Amino acid sequence: MxxxxxxxxxxxxxxxxxxxxxxxxxxxxxxxxxxxxxxxxxxxxxxxxxxxxxxxxxxxxxxxxxxxxxxxxxxxxxxxxxxxIPEPDEIVAHPARILRASVAAIEDLTHDIKRLVLKSPKPLSFSPGQYAILQFTPEHIRPYSMAGLPEDDTLEFHIRYVPNGRVTGYVFKELKVGDPVRVSGPMGTAYLRKKHEGPVLCIAGGTGLAPVLSIVRSATAMKMTNPIHLYFGVRSSADIYGQDWLKQLSEINPNLHVQVVIATNEPGAAHRVGLVTDSVSKDWKDLRDWRAYLCGAPPMVEAATLIAKSKGIAMEHIYADAFYASAN
CATH class of the missing domain: 3.10.20.30 (Beta-grasp domain)
Structure with missing residues (x-):
């Protein structure tokens, strides 16, 4: 054969x-x-x-x-x-590992999003944009995307509370600093393509900002010169977070351009209003030779994929990570 x-x-x-x-x-x-x-x-x-x-x-x-x-x-x-086989010049090989980490910090980012920081004696090798499986107890296991850099000495995750969610309920109500967490990974194909030199489109919905932050932080740290257009879509102004991080990155990286889009029309809104995908569609006519990283809820990712494709981005250059909510 x-x-x-x-x-x-x-x-x-x-x-x-x-x-x-x-x-x-x-x-x-x-x-x-x-x-x-x-x-x-x-x-x-x-x-x-x-x-x-x-x-x-x-x-x-x-x-x-x-x-x-x-x-x-x-x-x-x-x-x-x-x-x-896709992009033979962009191969990643991070053999899956299981790490025994512990909770170093739990911080509120919004009314329903927490920043979870884990510390492990051994590093987790991953590419920016990938995710890992976190096991808090034998009954509380869920995948979450890394928000930091592979070279960081901690692992950072952003976790949104799901009403009646077993895992997020545990994280929000019971998890404490010092508790053990089993980390398995890395996983996912929506990782930063470091050899691409053209423009980059990033669309993040809610905590989809976590993997996008990892991608942008890494591109900035490596002094990549790609124009990066980051669209961050949220439900309301109360759901916006990470603005200080994005501002700092924009000050360091002049090629980074950030748009925050809120879905609800609020009096005196300081940001664009509407669907984040509509904003992208209005702003760009031709995205040929771009790369797209799409992270967030499945409906947003599906709509963003259709728009990116209709604007000329080849399907093999659209890297999507859909976050599926679960009550389990």
């Missing part, structure tokens, strides 16, 4: 039953990975021709043209095929 890897154009001899990620790594093909268990999404690639068998969840055959993105770590080769 033959596996053709695009865009490298390499042809590899393989056997039926071979794992796609293992084949790529054994042949020196650069590919992102982390957990190797189908959870992090980092090794996502595209089937162009042929079929592979996905073993994540219910096993299924993936054909070109019908949900043709697969996770390499969960994919078994069954016949000749052509696979496209």
């Amino acid at each position: 033959e596996l053709v890897v695009q865009p490298l154009g390499r042809s590899l001899a393989v056997k039926a039953g071979d794992n796609l990620l293992e084949v790529l790594q054994e042949n020196g093909i650069p590919v992102s990975y982390s957990c190797r268990a189908g959870r992090c999404g980092t090794c996502r690639c595209k089937v162009i021709e042929g079929k592979v068998l996905e073993s994540a969840g219910d096993a299924k055959i993936t054909n070109p043209g019908e949900g043709n993105h697969v996770l390499a770590c969960m994919s078994v080769l069954t016949e000749n095929c052509v696979v496209e």
Whole structure:
């Protein structure tokens, strides 16, 4: 059997039953990975021709043209095929780790958002924009995005309270400084592409600001010269946070441009009013050659994805992280 890897154009001899990620790594093909268990999404690639068998969840055959993105770590080769791996010059390899951290600080950011700071004896290697699984107790486990830099000596998360939410209720009402927290990660594909030199669009809804902050902080620390246009959408002025951080970053990084958009029309509002996606649509006609990072509630991320695509950003250059609320 033959596996053709695009865009490298390499042809590899393989056997039926071979794992796609293992084949790529054994042949020196650069590919992102982390957990190797189908959870992090980092090794996502595209089937162009042929079929592979996905073993994540219910096993299924993936054909070109019908949900043709697969996770390499969960994919078994069954016949000749052509696979496209994304951006071979932007590979990240952070082997998944489990850290035993403790709560260093819990701070109020708004009436329903807390800043959680964790300290661990060992660092967590991650790319800006990724997330980790936090386990506060065996019954209280949820994913949250890092807001800081990989080189920080602490891990920072922003957590919004979900009414009747079991995990957020625990964080807001019971978690204390000094409590242990199990950290697993990193995960996620909406990480900063450091080699891209063109303009960047960041759209953050609510606590979607956390991974966007990580991305902008890292781009600023690395002195990347990309124009960065950050749109921060919230429900009302009471939900705005992080303004001091954004102001400081804008003072350091003249290429950073921040727009805060509130959904409700308030008397004397100091910010733009309406949907954050509408503001982006009004401001830009052509976003070709841009990269987009979209983080927040699923409806916002879906709407932002459609707008980014309609303005000319290729789907493979739209990096989305949708935050799904849960009462569990």
